[in-house]
Amino acid sequence: MERMLFVLQRVTAVLLAGMVVVHIAVILYASAGSLSVAEILGRTRGNVAFAAFYGLFVAAAAVHAPIGLRNVLHEWTPLPRVAVDIAMAAFAATLVWLGGAAVHAVFTA
Amino acid sequence: MTKPAAPTLDVRIWRGATDGAFQHFRVPARENQTVLDVVTEVQRHHDPTLSYRFACRVGVCGSCAMTVNGRPRWTCRTHVNKVAGDGTLTIEPLRHLPRIKDLACDMTPFFEKWQRAGGVFSPTVSRDDPVSSVTPDDPGRRAADAAIECINCAVCYSACDVVGWNDDYLGPAALNRAWSLYNDERHGDRAGVLRRVSEAGGCASCHTQGRCTDACPVELGPTRSIAGLKRASLLAFFGLDGH
Ligand code: SF4
Ligand code: SF4
Numbered sequence: 001m002e003r004m005l006f007v008l009q010r011v012t013a014v015l016l017a018g019m020v021v022v023h024i025a026v027i028l029y030a031s032a033g034s035l036s037v038a039e040i041l042g043r044t045r046g047n048v049a050f051a052a053f054y055g056l057f058v059a060a061a062a063v064h065a066p067i068g069l070r071n072v073l074h075e076w077t078p079l080p081r082v083a084v085d086i087a088m089a090a091f092a093a094t095l096v097w098l099g100g101a102a103v104h105a106v107f108t109a
Numbered sequence: 110m111t112k113p114a115a116p117t118l119d120v121r122i123w124r125g126a127t128d129g130a131f132q133h134f135r136v137p138a139r140e141n142q143t144v145l146d147v148v149t150e151v152q153r154h155h156d157p158t159l160s161y162r163f164a165c166r167v168g169v170c171g172s173c174a175m176t177v178n179g180r181p182r183w184t185c186r187t188h189v190n191k192v193a194g195d196g197t198l199t200i201e202p203l204r205h206l207p208r209i210k211d212l213a214c215d216m217t218p219f220f221e222k223w224q225r226a227g228g229v230f231s232p233t234v235s236r237d238d239p240v241s242s243v244t245p246d247d248p249g250r251r252a253a254d255a256a257i258e259c260i261n262c263a264v265c266y267s268a269c270d271v272v273g274w275n276d277d278y279l280g281p282a283a284l285n286r287a288w289s290l291y292n293d294e295r296h297g298d299r300a301g302v303l304r305r306v307s308e309a310g311g312c313a314s315c316h317t318q319g320r321c322t323d324a325c326p327v328e329l330g331p332t333r334s335i336a337g338l339k340r341a342s343l344l345a346f347f348g349l350d351g352h
């Protein structure tokens with residue numbers, strides 16, 4: 001289990017490193033071009049590549065962040081391990097839900 | 110004409126177990142004096158009930174480690190003038206280990222973690238077989254050799270913050286030992302070592318900040334050993350050999 005989490009954290013770190021660069025480039029493109037909300041949504045609506053990219057981004061973040069936070073909580077708080085694990089599973093689900101809702105919203109807007 | 114007062118050191122030494130307190134001593138400052146000499150001087154001339162450990166006095170046995178002015182050190186090889194420029198010394202037991210009395214702490218958890226990390230050598234040949242031939246230039250042998258000179262002093266264990274935060278963490282010395290055995294072709298259970306250090310509290314818990322490496326008096330690199338274990342553990346997950 002620990003090794004699985006360790007591997008998942010490393011693999012998602014590699015994914016996120018590349019994806020964050022692309023994400024920042026997208027933000028710069030949108031803001032430098034002063035795109036309006038309608039123009040942005042016009043580009044994202046029905047765009048499968050966009051949805052796939054950000055869907056993967058959300059999944060990677062939802063795996064990566066709770067594993068790291070789990071370590072921090074283990075080391076810095078007296079919370080029992082089981083409590084931390086349950087809380088982190090809930091945190092991962094929340095990230096998937098929030099991120100998924102955002103991707104879904106701009107895809108179908 | 111009065112003689113100028115001989116220079117002295119202001120020494121604070123931890124007395125008692127966890128609920129103890131510091132006691133002050135004034136001992137003569139000498140030109141050539143180790144921290145262990147100071148502790149011995151206090152025990153011989155001020156208070157014979159002071160408890161502390163040492164054996165070899167020459168940096169071989171690893172039993173004299175204490176916290177000196179906030180840093181874990183081997184006291185027999187630490188010169189006072191290197192660490193107490195202002196003439197004050199604060200000497201405590203090592204961090205992260207139960208305190209027994211004064212400067213002696215209980216090393217049991219430290220050695221139990223060596224065992225848990227698979228630190229016991231299991232031979233692949235018996236005394237009736239010919240001596241195994243070892244190729245000194247083999248990369249695995251070199252990795253094993255780089256980690257092998259550990260004197261079990263627990264200085265790194267005491268320096269590592271993660272050990273203090275996470276009771277489960279095996280710590281730098283046990284993992285460094287595991288890395289040495291993992292690379293030793295004569296060891297009978299190299300896969301077992303990797304399995305043990307990949308469990309909770311194993312190599313993945315290390316923050317790679319290198320306080321252990323900074324503190325190790327023998328100048329070993331537990332951080333590098335642990336990085337090697339992490340790499341091998343990752344590769345093994347994908348079915349690859351990390352040797
Ligand atoms: S590098 Fe790892 S083992 Fe060494 S002090 Fe830091 S956390 Fe501890
Ligand atoms: S690795 Fe260095 S500091 Fe740690 S126990 Fe061995 S000799 Fe001491």
Ligand code: FES
Pocket residue numbers: 163164165166167168169170171172173174183184185186
């Ligand atoms: S007394 Fe042996 S290492 Fe210091």
